[in-house]
Amino acid sequence: xxxxxxxxxxxxxxxxxxxxxxxxxxxxxxxxxxxxxxxxxxxxxxxxxxxxxxxxxxxxxxxxxxxxxxxxxxxxxxxxxxxxxxxxxxxxxxxxxxxxxxxxxxxxxxxxxxxxxxxxxxxxxxxxxxxxxxxxxxxxxxxxxxxxxxxxxxxxxxxxxxxxxxxxxxxxxxxxxxxxxxxxxxxxxxxxxxxxxxxxxxxxxxxxxxxxxxxxxxxxxxxxxxxxxxxxxxxxxxxxxxxxxxxxxxxxxxxxxxxxxxxxxxxxxxxxxxxxxxxxxxxxxxxxxxxxxxxxxxxxxxxxxxxxxxxxxxxxxxxxxxxxxxxxx
Amino acid sequence: xxxxxxxxxxxxxxxxxxxxxxxxxxxxxxxxxxxxxxxxxxxxxxxxxxxxxxxxxxxxxxxxxxxxxxxxxxxxxxxxxxxxxxxxxxxxxxxxxxxxxxxxxxxxxxxxxxxxxxxxxxxxxxxxxxxxxxxxxxxxxxxxxxxxxxxxxxxxxxxxxxxxxxxxxxxxxxxxxxxxxxxxxxxxxxxxxxxxxxxxxxxxxxxxxxxxxxxxxxxxxxxxxxxxxxxxxxxxxxxxxxxxxxxxxxxxxxxxxxxxxxxxxxxxxxxxxxxxxxxxxxxxxxxxxxxxxxxxxxxxxxxxxxxxxxxxxxxxxxxxxxxxxxxxx
DNA sequence: GAAATTACGTGAATCGTTTCATGTTTTGAT
DNA sequence: ATCAAAACATGAAACGATTCACGTAATTTC
Numbered sequence: 133x134x135x136x137x138x139x140x141x142x143x144x145x146x147x148x149x150x151x152x153x154x155x156x157x158x159x160x161x162x163x164x165x166x167x168x169x170x171x172x173x174x175x176x177x178x179x180x181x182x183x184x185x186x187x188x189x190x191x192x193x194x195x196x197x198x199x200x201x202x203x204x205x206x207x208x209x210x211x212x213x214x215x216x217x218x219x220x221x222x223x224x225x226x227x228x229x230x231x232x233x234x235x236x237x238x239x240x241x242x243x244x245x246x247x248x249x250x251x252x253x254x255x256x257x258x259x260x261x262x263x264x265x266x267x268x269x270x271x272x273x274x275x276x277x278x279x280x281x282x283x284x285x286x287x288x289x290x291x292x293x294x295x296x297x298x299x300x301x302x303x304x305x306x307x308x309x310x311x312x313x314x315x316x317x318x319x320x321x322x323x324x325x326x327x328x329x330x331x332x333x334x335x336x337x338x339x340x341x342x343x344x345x346x347x348x349x350x351x352x353x354x355x356x357x358x359x360x361x362x363x364x365x366x367x368x369x370x371x372x373x374x375x376x377x378x379x380x381x382x383x384x385x386x387x388x389x390x391x392x393x394x395x396x397x398x399x400x401x402x403x404x405x406x407x408x409x410x411x412x413x414x415x416x417x418x419x420x421x422x423x424x425x426x427x428x429x430x431x432x433x434x435x436x437x438x439x440x441x442x443x444x445x446x447x448x449x450x451x452x453x454x455x456x457x458x459x460x461x
Numbered sequence: 462x463x464x465x466x467x468x469x470x471x472x473x474x475x476x477x478x479x480x481x482x483x484x485x486x487x488x489x490x491x492x493x494x495x496x497x498x499x500x501x502x503x504x505x506x507x508x509x510x511x512x513x514x515x516x517x518x519x520x521x522x523x524x525x526x527x528x529x530x531x532x533x534x535x536x537x538x539x540x541x542x543x544x545x546x547x548x549x550x551x552x553x554x555x556x557x558x559x560x561x562x563x564x565x566x567x568x569x570x571x572x573x574x575x576x577x578x579x580x581x582x583x584x585x586x587x588x589x590x591x592x593x594x595x596x597x598x599x600x601x602x603x604x605x606x607x608x609x610x611x612x613x614x615x616x617x618x619x620x621x622x623x624x625x626x627x628x629x630x631x632x633x634x635x636x637x638x639x640x641x642x643x644x645x646x647x648x649x650x651x652x653x654x655x656x657x658x659x660x661x662x663x664x665x666x667x668x669x670x671x672x673x674x675x676x677x678x679x680x681x682x683x684x685x686x687x688x689x690x691x692x693x694x695x696x697x698x699x700x701x702x703x704x705x706x707x708x709x710x711x712x713x714x715x716x717x718x719x720x721x722x723x724x725x726x727x728x729x730x731x732x733x734x735x736x737x738x739x740x741x742x743x744x745x746x747x748x749x750x751x752x753x754x755x756x757x758x759x760x761x762x763x764x765x766x767x768x769x770x771x772x773x774x775x776x777x778x779x780x781x782x783x784x785x786x787x788x789x790x
Numbered sequence: 791g792a793a794a795t796t797a798c799g800t801g802a803a804t805c806g807t808t809t810c811a812t813g814t815t816t817t818g819a820t
Numbered sequence: 821a822t823c824a825a826a827a828c829a830t831g832a833a834a835c836g837a838t839t840c841a842c843g844t845a846a847t848t849t850c
Contacts, residue, residue: 139599141806152830157808166828186580187519188806191835196516198559205545207740212541216534219562223569228576230527231560233548240552247557251515270468379739409738409745410708411536416738470836481800486838495798517836520805 140180149176160184190252199435200230200248202241203259208379210405210422211259214276217428218257225436227254238262255435258284261348263319274435276427278321279446283439287430288322289422290448295329298374298402298420301453303337305400305460307372310334310341311362313355313384314376317348322446323376326404326420330374342370355380356387368393371400378403381417385458400459406452415456423449469509478505489513519581528764529559529577531570532588537708539734539751540588543605546757547586554765556583567591584764587613590677592648603764605756607650608775612768616759617651618751619777624658627703627731627749630782632666634729634789636701639663639670640691642684642713643705646677651775652705655733655749659703671699684709685716697722700729707732710746714787729788735781744785752778 142156149156149172158165159173176182190196201218203211219229230253232244241262248256248271255272258265258280267273269283279286302310312330316323327343334341344358362369368388375381381403385395393399396418406421408414426449434443455461475485478501487494488502505511519525530547532540548558559582561573570591577585577600584601587594587609596602598612608615631639641659645652656672663670673687691698697717704710710732714724722728725747735750737743755778763772784790 142808143806153807153832154809154830155828158829161808164828169829183575183579185520185806187516187525188835189808190516191514191520191805191837192807192809194835205740206535206541206548207538207545209536209538209541209739212535212538212544215541215560216536216562216564219535219560220564228580229560229562231544231548231558233545233558235545235549246512250512251557379742382738382742409711410538411534413708413711471838472836482802482837483800483839484798487799490838493798498799514836517805518838520807520836521838523805 139185140182141185142182144180145173145176145182148180149173194252195254196252197226198228198230198251198253199255199257199432200232200244200251200253201257201259202232202234202244202248204234204236204261206231206233209407209411210378210424213407213411213424214259214428217425218431221429221432225432227432227436234260238264241265257431257435261317261319261321263317272435272439274431276431277323285434285439285443286322286446287427287434288446288448289420289427289451291322291325292329292332293448294404294420294422294451295326295331295374296333297329297451297453298326298404299330299333299337299339299341301418301459302372302374302400302402303339305372305396307370307400308339309370310339310372310374311370312341312343312374312376313380314344315346315348315350315352315355315380316376326374326376352383355384356390359384359387359391363391366392368399371398373399373401375401375403378405378407378416378419381419381458385417396457396459402453402459403456406454415454418456418459419454421452421454423451468514469511470514471511473509474502474505474511477509478502523581524583525581526555527557527559527580527582528584528586528761529561529573529580529582530586530588531561531563531573531577533563533565533590535560535562538736538740539707539753542736542740542753543588543757546754547760550758550761554761556761556765563589567593570594586760586764590646590648590650592646601764601768603760605760606652614763614768614772615651615775616756616763617775617777618749618756618780620651620654621658621661622777623733623749623751623780624655624660624703625662626658626780626782627655627733628659628662628666628668628670630747630788631701631703631729631731632668634701634725636699636729637668638699639668639701639703640699641670641672641703641705642709643673644675644677644679644681644684644709645705655703655705681712684713685720688713688716688720692720695721697728700727702728702730704730704732707734707736707745707748710748710787714746725786725788731782731788732785735783744783747785747788748783750781750783752780 146153146156151169155169156173159170199222206212222229234241249268257274259276273284275284275286277288312327375384381401385401388395388399403417403419406419407416471485475482484498485502488499528551535541551558563570578597586603588605602613604613604615606617641656704713710730714730717724717728732746732748735748736745
């Protein structure tokens with residue numbers, strides 16, 4: 133060993149094994165080398181407990197095998213699930229994940245993108261609702277659920293089809309007066325298409341449909357007010373509600389029950405995301421299931437692959453419906 | 462700019478600004494430098510859109526401002542919450558988080574520790590149930606909920622006090638026949654103390670208490686069998702159950718209801734963790750709340766601080782009780 | 791106003807890898 | 821036995837940032 137406290141370097145290994153630096157490098161990188169040499173080097177590596185210095189390697193190779201994943205918040209189970217599957221796919225490809233939880237802070241988010249660029253990550257996967265996020269063209273990037281423009285392809289669930297599916301299921305289950313509830317950013321995101329698909333399906337089926345959209349940050353109580361405004365003699369004007377997320381659906385069910393409505397007997401509710409309690413239990417509510425694993429794998433494939441002019445700028449993955457007790461079926 | 466495609470280096474900045482490398486370095490690191498020089502350098506940096514290369518910096522400084530966080534699975538909300546607060550605390554200290562989701566795979570976990578060591582992270586925070594995890598003494602480390610020995614201090618909620626608190630609450634609420642349910646690793650972990658505290662409190666209060674412990678991987682149905690074995694004429698032998706996690710508590714409530722028991726009227730159930738739906742809604746069940754944020758901050762403080770011989774090897778943070786509908790209060 | 795002192799910018803050396811032109815050894819053919 | 825070709829180990833240079841011994845210019849002192 134070189135100095136007791138210091139980590140050994142390739143030079144130490146070379147000295148210990150009695151070979152040259154280049155030979156050690158070859159052994160480490162699996163480049164063919166004479167049998168006897170390889171054995172000597174391997175012995176020395178074990179002997180010194182040598183670990184390669186990823187920073188020196190990254191400096192020389194200009195590759196770090198690290199992908200930055202930027203998302204708003206890890207407490208929200210949907211983001212946790214995405215992070216899990218993205219991590220799994222990255223590890224399978226020999227990459228690591230630098231995870232940046234932005235805490236829904238746009239400034240922090242932009243900082244983290246810069247940090248990622250400085251860190252010379254090999255790519256960025258961003259799940260963000262920040263409309264102004266700027267990602268350098270020099271680094272490979274993929275976004276989830278929001279198109280960022282530039283060279284950044286976007287992976288999303290098929291929000292439009294999901295909206296349609298929600299409407300169809302509600303109508304199949306006997307609903308004749310529908311409502312759509314959404315809370316979120318005012319800006320165009322793929323998420324808006326949930327509404328578009330829902331409304332389009334309602335029109336096609338000639339079913340009346342009311343939309344209530346709140347801006348991010350509005351207290352959730354405004355929905356309760358909205359619902360109460362549509363209540364006459366204990367009867368709600370809607371018998372089917374599509375909520376833009378499972379989280380909102382769960383809140384809505386609570387509000388409805390507070391108002392004396394029975395779910396699903398009086399009103400049926402469908403959410404969007406496909407979340408389950410603890411990841412593997414029941415669904416929180418009847419829901420349109422996002423293909424989280426497929427989305428994660430698609431992101432990873434895109435961020436690692438060479439892009440060409442044929443790379444689509446938006447990839448929509450198919451959704452499905454899952455019964456979760458807040459509809460009749 | 463040097464070459465069109467290449468990222469500019471400090472050398473390019475120096476040339477553009479007409480100063481030396483050392484001056485550029487000083488400006489970047491906030492070391493005082495003549496006003497006119499600083500301005501020239503700052504202009505050049507903006508002009509070239511220069512970003513420091515974190516790998517060259519890491520190589521030279523032997524510090525990367527990156528902490529590896531190892532946890533079993535990001536889908537489990539408790540781990541997501543811990544990751545969130547750990548990330549927040551790290552960012553506040555100017556550090557980044559390399560997150561390793563091991564998917565409950567011990568081999569992968571050990572690999573990730575090695576990867577972290579290779580990557581020259583400045584420290585490791587590990588939340589693991591692997592009894593044999595080896596962490597090099599050369600890297601600062603902190604564990605959560607399981608003491609790993611060596612130089613790795615452990616941060617945990619006060620599991621023993623939590624167990625006692627659960628027993629006290631159940632008895633306060635009128636229970637006179639208690640049970641403890643646990644599923645998990647056979648090996649000693651801090652988590653075992655939940656049982657110890659619970660049992661000790663029962664003895665102190667002279668309340669009978671039965672423990673049922675299953676090994677990891679056992680199908681959950683075995684608990685149902687256990688409960689049915691304690692059912693005579695529709696009456697369960699227990700009127701209060703403490704489950705080792707909220708997840709198990711939720712499953713247990715489901716089983717009890719399937720068996721025709723009313724919760725909390727016939728049987729009261731308390732879990733452990735303090736999880737809430739979507740992070741900010743209601744508790745899943747009545748529960749002993751782990752101080753996740755305080756634990757995260759303690760971990761970060763420990764992993765960044767210089768250790769000395771006075772550093773405790775185990776830090777237990779206080780827990781609290783939260784009502785979540787599966788007890789009478 | 792000259793010498794001494796301070797202030798500060800400079801650039802070569804360094805961190806631990808990888809790469810490639812070079813040199814040495816081995817192999818095989820004649 | 822000799823030589824050409826192939827095979828393969830060698831180590832200096834390079835990646836980009838930091839540091840520190842050095843040199844130059846500005847300031848102070850008597």
